[in-house]
Amino acid sequence: xxxxxxxxxxxxxxxxxxxxxxxxxxxxxxxxxxxxxxxxxxxxxxxxxxxxxxxxxxxxxxxxxxxxxxxxxxxxxxxxxxxxxxxxxxxxxxxxxxxxxxxxxxxxxxxxxxxxxxxxxxxxxxxxxxxxxxxxxxxxxxxxxxxxxxxxxxxxxxxxxxxxxxxxxxxxxxxxxxxxxxxxxxxxxxxxxxxxxxxxxxxxxxxxxxxxxxxxxxxxxxxxxxxxxxxxxxxxxxxxxxxxxxxxxxxxxxxxxxxxxxxxxxxxxxxxxxxxxxxxxxxxxxxxxxxxxxxxxxxxxxxxxxxxxxxxxxxxxxxxxxxxxxxxxxxxxxxxxxxxxxxxxxxxxxxxxxxxxxxxxxxxxxxxxxxxxxxxxxxxxxxxxxxxxxxxxxxxxxxxxxxxxxxxxxxxxxxxxxxxxxxxxxxxxxxxxxxxxxxxxxxxxxxxxxxxxxxxxxxxxxxxxxxxxxxxxxxxxxxxxxxxxxxxxxxxxxxxxxxxxxxxxxxxxxxxxxxxxxxxxxxxxxxxxxxxxxxxxxxxxxxxxxxxxxxxxxxxxxxxxxxxxxxxxxxxxxxxxxxxxxxxxxxxxxxxxxxxxxxxxxxxxxxxxxxxxxxxxxxxxxxxxxxxxxxxxxxxxxxxxxxxxxxxxxxxxxxxxxxxxxxxxxxxxxxxxxxxxxxxxxxxxxxxxxxxxxxxxxxxxxxxxxxxxxxxxxxxxxxxxxxxxxxxxxxxxxxxxxxxxxxxxxxxxxxxxxxxxxxxxxxxxxxxxxxxxxxxxxxxxxxxxxx
Amino acid sequence: xxxxxxxxxxxxxxxxxxxxxxxxxxxxxxxxxxxxxxxxxxxxxxxxxxxxxxxxxxxxxxxxxxxxxxxxxxxxxxxxxxxxxxxxxxxxxxxxxxxxxxxxxxxxxxxxxxxxxxxxxxxxxxxxxxxxxxxxxxxxxxxxxxxxxxxxxxxxx
Numbered sequence: 001x002x003x004x005x006x007x008x009x010x011x012x013x014x015x016x017x018x019x020x021x022x023x024x025x026x027x028x029x030x031x032x033x034x035x036x037x038x039x040x041x042x043x044x045x046x047x048x049x050x051x052x053x054x055x056x057x058x059x060x061x062x063x064x065x066x067x068x069x070x071x072x073x074x075x076x077x078x079x080x081x082x083x084x085x086x087x088x089x090x091x092x093x094x095x096x097x098x099x100x101x102x103x104x105x106x107x108x109x110x111x112x113x114x115x116x117x118x119x120x121x122x123x124x125x126x127x128x129x130x131x132x133x134x135x136x137x138x139x140x141x142x143x144x145x146x147x148x149x150x151x152x153x154x155x156x157x158x159x160x161x162x163x164x165x166x167x168x169x170x171x172x173x174x175x176x177x178x179x180x181x182x183x184x185x186x187x188x189x190x191x192x193x194x195x196x197x198x199x200x201x202x203x204x205x206x207x208x209x210x211x212x213x214x215x216x217x218x219x220x221x222x223x224x225x226x227x228x229x230x231x232x233x234x235x236x237x238x239x240x241x242x243x244x245x246x247x248x249x250x251x252x253x254x255x256x257x258x259x260x261x262x263x264x265x266x267x268x269x270x271x272x273x274x275x276x277x278x279x280x281x282x283x284x285x286x287x288x289x290x291x292x293x294x295x296x297x298x299x300x301x302x303x304x305x306x307x308x309x310x311x312x313x314x315x316x317x318x319x320x321x322x323x324x325x326x327x328x329x330x331x332x333x334x335x336x337x338x339x340x341x342x343x344x345x346x347x348x349x350x351x352x353x354x355x356x357x358x359x360x361x362x363x364x365x366x367x368x369x370x371x372x373x374x375x376x377x378x379x380x381x382x383x384x385x386x387x388x389x390x391x392x393x394x395x396x397x398x399x400x401x402x403x404x405x406x407x408x409x410x411x412x413x414x415x416x417x418x419x420x421x422x423x424x425x426x427x428x429x430x431x432x433x434x435x436x437x438x439x440x441x442x443x444x445x446x447x448x449x450x451x452x453x454x455x456x457x458x459x460x461x462x463x464x465x466x467x468x469x470x471x472x473x474x475x476x477x478x479x480x481x482x483x484x485x486x487x488x489x490x491x492x493x494x495x496x497x498x499x500x501x502x503x504x505x506x507x508x509x510x511x512x513x514x515x516x517x518x519x520x521x522x523x524x525x526x527x528x529x530x531x532x533x534x535x536x537x538x539x540x541x542x543x544x545x546x547x548x549x550x551x552x553x554x555x556x557x558x559x560x561x562x563x564x565x566x567x568x569x570x571x572x573x574x575x576x577x578x579x580x581x582x583x584x585x586x587x588x589x590x591x592x593x594x595x596x597x598x599x600x601x602x603x604x605x606x607x608x609x610x611x612x613x614x615x616x617x618x619x620x621x622x623x624x625x626x627x628x629x630x631x632x633x634x635x636x637x638x639x640x641x642x643x644x645x646x647x648x649x650x651x652x653x654x655x656x657x658x659x660x661x662x663x664x665x666x667x668x669x670x671x672x673x674x675x676x677x678x679x680x681x682x683x684x685x686x687x688x689x690x691x692x693x694x695x696x697x698x699x700x701x702x703x704x705x706x707x708x709x710x711x712x713x714x715x716x717x718x719x720x721x722x723x724x725x726x727x728x729x730x731x732x733x734x735x736x737x738x739x740x741x742x743x744x745x746x747x748x749x750x751x752x753x754x755x756x757x758x759x760x761x762x763x764x765x766x767x768x769x770x771x772x773x774x775x776x777x778x779x780x781x782x783x784x785x786x787x
Numbered sequence: 788x789x790x791x792x793x794x795x796x797x798x799x800x801x802x803x804x805x806x807x808x809x810x811x812x813x814x815x816x817x818x819x820x821x822x823x824x825x826x827x828x829x830x831x832x833x834x835x836x837x838x839x840x841x842x843x844x845x846x847x848x849x850x851x852x853x854x855x856x857x858x859x860x861x862x863x864x865x866x867x868x869x870x871x872x873x874x875x876x877x878x879x880x881x882x883x884x885x886x887x888x889x890x891x892x893x894x895x896x897x898x899x900x901x902x903x904x905x906x907x908x909x910x911x912x913x914x915x916x917x918x919x920x921x922x923x924x925x926x927x928x929x930x931x932x933x934x935x936x937x938x939x940x941x942x943x944x
Contacts, residue, residue: 011888051891058797058890060812079924087894117921120899127903128803152917155907163903189908196905234910237865244869244909247862287861294859322830327860358829 004037005030007051014059027056038069047073047081050088057091067092067099074106079118082110086121090128104134111141116153119145123156127163135164139171146178151187158182158193162200169204176201176208183218188235188242191222195248202255213256216263220270223249227273238282250274250291257299264300271296275308283323286316290327297335310335310342317349322358329353329364336371347372351381354388359395366396370403378411382421390428397432401425405437415448419455426472427462433471441475446482446582453486455479460487460497464505473509473519480506481526482581485533499534503527507545517554524549524557528564532579543568566739671785676778681706681766682736688785696748696756696785702731703741711736714764716744721757725749756781791819791849798848798886801897803904822849832860843867848883870900873914895921 005013010030017023034049042049050069057063070092073085093099103125110122123145126138142164145157165172175197182194198215201208226241226249235242250271257264274292279285289312296309316328329350336343350372353365366388373381382404389400404425412418422441426433445455459476466472480487480502487497509515509523524546531542546568549561567575671688678684687699704711712735720726731744750756757779763772791797800815814836821833822842833840835853841863842851850867854860871881873896878885886893899914901907908914 008888015887055890058800060797078928079921080928083895083921083925084891087891087898090898091894115924117917117924120917120921124898124902129805130903131805152913156902159902159905159907162905188910189913192906192909234912237869242909243865244862244906247859248906251859283861284865287859287865290861291859322828323832323861323864326830326832330860357826360830360832360834363834 004033004042004045004049004052007048007055010052011055014055027059027061031056031061035065038065047076047078047084051084054084054088054091063092071099071102071106074103074110079115082118082121086125090125093129100129100131100134103129104137107134107138108141111138111145116150119149119153120156123153123160127156127160130160130163130167132167135167135171139164139168139174143174143178146175146182151185151190154182154185155187155189155193158190158197162193162197165200165204172201172204172208176211179212179215180218183215183222188245192245192248195219195245195252199248199252199255202252209255209258213260213263216253216256216266219249219253219256220266223253223270223274227277237284239279240282240284240288243284243288246274246288247291250288250295254295254298257295257301259300261300267295267299268302268305271301272305272308275305275312280315283321286324286327290316290331294331294334297331297338306339307342310339310345314346314349317346317353322356322361325353325356326358326361326364329361329368333364333368333371336368340372343368344372344374344377347377347381351384354384359393362392362396366400366403370407373407373411375411375413378407378413379417382408386421386424386428389425394432397429398434401429401433402437405440409440415444416451416454418444419448419451423455423458423462426469426475427466429471430469431471433469435471438471438474442478445475445479452479452483456483456486460502460505463509468514470516470519473515474522477506477509477519477522477526481522481529484526484530488534499538502530503534503538503541503545506530510545510548517557520549520554521556521560524560524564528567529579531568532576672782674778674780674782676780677776678705681709681711682764688782691747694749694751694753696750698746698748700744700746701741702736702744704736704738706738708738709766710738710768712765712768713770714742714762716760716762718746718758718760720748720759721754723750723752723754724756726758750786753786755783756786791815791851798883799890799893799897801894801901803901818851818853822851831864841867845871846883848886866901866906869909869911870897873900873911876911876915877918892918 013026013030014023017026030052034053037045037049046069050066050073053063053066053069057066066088070085070088073081074089076082076085089103093103107122107126110118111126113119113122123142126134126142130138139161142157142160145153146161149157161175165175179194179198182190182197185191185194198208198212202212223246226246229241232241235245237243240246253267253271257267271292274288275296278288278292280289293309293312296305301309313328313332316324317332319325319328332343332346332350347369350365350368353361354369356362356365366385369381369385385400385404389397389404392400405422408418408421408425412421419441422437422444425437426441445452448455456479459472459479463473463476484502487502488499489496506523506527510520510527515523527542527545531539534542543565546561546564549557550565552558552561567578671690673685673687675683675685681704683703683705685701685703687701689697689699691697700716702714702716714731714734714736716728716731718726718728725748727747727749729745729747731742733742736742748756757777758781759775759777761772762774762776763770765771797815797819800811802811806814818835818840821835822840825833831841831843833842838853838855839858839860840851840853841858841860842849843864844850850871852863852867854863874881874886874893877892877896878889895918896914899908899917908917
């Protein structure tokens with residue numbers, strides 16, 4: 001067998017390859033050679049082969065077949081083999097591989113090796129790939145080295161212990177008594193590891209935080225020694241003695257001093273000393289200062305010290321170095337809720353950061369701006385944020401828009417400003433504006449009657465100039481539908497508008513290919529509603545537009561179109577009532593989240609975690625749910641007598657998804673409705689309401705879902721178990737035309753609270769021919785109906 | 788920790804958490820893309836999948852560390868810088884080619900410098916001393932081999 005080529009030669013060959021394909025070819029050929037070498041159990045060149053394989057692996061090629069060879073190298077007595085073998089095991093294996101079972105044994109042997117460099121390799125590998133099993137098997141060996149080993153191994157063993165306790169927290173007790181000796185060591189590596197180890201334990205459980213509060217004086221002394229000690233070339237970084245150790249001690253002090261007055265007091269002096277004496281011309285010094293500031297703000301420190309910390313951050317903010325500005329914003333963001341007023345002083349500088357080109361800086365500046373908004377500065381800050389919204393990268397637009405809406409809702413000085421702000425969001429945020437804001441704005445507009453004509457004319461101008469923004473279009477459609485007539489007379493804000501022009505704009509929204517289906521639905525609704533308020537000569541064109549979507553592929557749009565056409569053509573007398581202006585609707589759940597979640601205590605960034613069930617916007621549109629429920633109250637007569645009207649409305653009502661805001665009568669009953677039965681023609685739905693403790697009222701709705709069958713002579717009889725009594729009222733009608741429905745009330749008296757069951761018999765005529773009787777047992781009543 | 792060139796070629800990756808191979812590839816690729824897109828006047832920190840990536844460019848090579856949200860970014864920059872200094876001393880004014888051709892040495896240096904994702908030694912001298920001692924042992928291995936092969940040649944074994 002020929003001698004395999006050397007690693008350096010392989011690398012040279014790969015680099016010489018001119019194309020990716022050529023490179024792949026070289027590598028595949030070499031991999032085949034390496035496999036051959038492995039197969040022939042070539043002991044002399046195994047090390048070289050594995051090293052080559054590791055290089056190939058780094059380039060992204062599969063190298064799993066080398067795992068067993070790595071294990072063989074690890075057990076070899078040669079140091080070179082071991083070194084490459086352990087390197088390979090760190091790169092090729094991770095803790096989840098089964099091979100790690102094998103490596104545990106080798107590690108155990110090598111942890112007892114006489115050469116500290118072999119032990120070091122084993123510790124290093126353990127620290128990087130330790131799994132729970134390995135942690136349990138090797139904890140004792142690690143502990144032994146932490147106790148007796150030389151400093152070189154002690155630090156490594158301690159860091160291994162960090163990993164071990166992270167995997168298996170119950171092993172902490174093996175190590176905990178070693179901590180004082182680690183912290184008292186003179187070797188910086190051991191101190192670093194010791195501090196890291198204590199930090200790790202405190203992160204695992206508060207129990208240890210309490211325990212290690214005792215070490216605060218020792219840590220303070222350690223830090224003091226570091227600062228006081230003169231120049232030490234070994235640990236010096238541009239004139240600062242071991243900044244790494246300093247930063248870690250200061251961080252640990254933060255954890256220990258959190259919410260603890262007495263240990264915080266012990267730290268005050270040293271922190272003040274660090275904060276004032278650290279050289280700030282270099283990055284190192286700033287790193288220490290940054291950590292110090294965070295600790296000062298994180299513990300119960302003196303107020304003077306806090307002022308000092310905020311001033312340091314103020315200085316950071318003005319720095320010309322991007323990184324320093326970034327950390328300043330980051331730490332201000334962490335402290336803004338504890339020291340609002342102090343941070344407030346830097347508001348203008350923070351606003352300046354909105355012009356930064358770096359998204360990492362921007363993200364923090366924006367969050368901070370929102371956290372700082374209050375009643376006094378809302379106008380100024382919002383102005384800046386709106387400018388920012390206009391120019392910012394698109395990934396920010398969604399968040400910023402919704403946060404502006406939230407803040408505007410909380411701090412708006414007056415309604416006009418509020419409406420202006422949100423309109424600006426809609427026009428500049430465009431399609432990035434989250435859907436949830438639409439109902440909020442609609443609610444806001446409808447509740448400020450004095451500004452209707454202003455708002456509507458603003459919206460109308462906006463959609464005439466640019467109709468690409470769906471959220472804006474939707475709000476505009478809603479408002480035109482409700483208040484479009486104010487445009488006709490003109491006002492101080494705008495000249496009179498011809499009714500044709502309004503209709504044309506809405507129609508163009510309908511026709512535009514850029515409009516979403518939801519926008520089109522809004523527009524169709526608006527046109528229908530305007531029919532009431534525009535001059536009657538426009539009626540034919542309105543009807544024509546409405547009818548156009550009768551064949552739309554979009555279900556929602558088609559249904560609306562068909563329903564409105566039927567309303568206009570068949571029930572024109574009812575139309576004015578139905579298309580009456582909407583009453584002010586209740587705020588929906590989401591809006592409440594928007595307006596209430598923004599409690600400053602809860603965090604600077606309110607992420608509206610609202611899962612818009614399907615299309616909440618559509619539910620709110622025209623408040624279809626509200627019409628269905630509020631009209632019966634307003635006009636009781638037609639509901640009782642004309643089943644058709646009820647049908648139409650009932651149907652509309654059923655389209656609204658359940659999460660829609662449901663006003664009182666339905667929402668009051670906590671018993672879920674059931675749909676016990678349906679066939680091709682008819683569907684049955686039962687709503688329940690507890691009248692008193694024993695009596696349950698059932699409202700049954702029978703809906704004719706067919707397209708052409710006329711149902712007549714409908715009769716429904718029901719029987720219940722003996723312990724119950726049933727009282728059946730007359731149905732609202734005995735005939736149901738296509739798409740319509742009838743209702744029938746019943747009351748069940750259930751004094752013994754037995755499980756509800758019902759046997760029923762139905763018969764009806766379908767286009768004159770009798771159907772049934774159909775026997776049906778209904779057993780799926782919700783338990784809350786009788787409990 | 789990832790080292791990669793300006794062309795996006797990965798030169799060295801070191802993971803301190805166990806992540807499946809496939810994901811490792813994806814994460815490294817994403818980090819490389821994110822970092823390469825950034826302009827020189829931006830800060831050295833990027834938010835990436837819930838963690839922060841701290842990066843610094845040295846000549847043609849980018850050094851990247853993915854760290855937790857509450858890490859001190861400025862200090863991580865120092866940690867990276869310290870590593871570069873150590874490499875520099877070890878190789879004698881390091882360049883990208885040194886790392887390509889001696890990638891295993893670059894790993895050995897990391898392993899003396901960081902462990903389990905933590906800094907293990909802040910003294911450059913100690914790190915270098917440890918590596919040199921280990922290299923010495925490796926050379927002794929080789930010398931033994933050479934002696935053995937000479938002995939074999941003369942038929943003395």
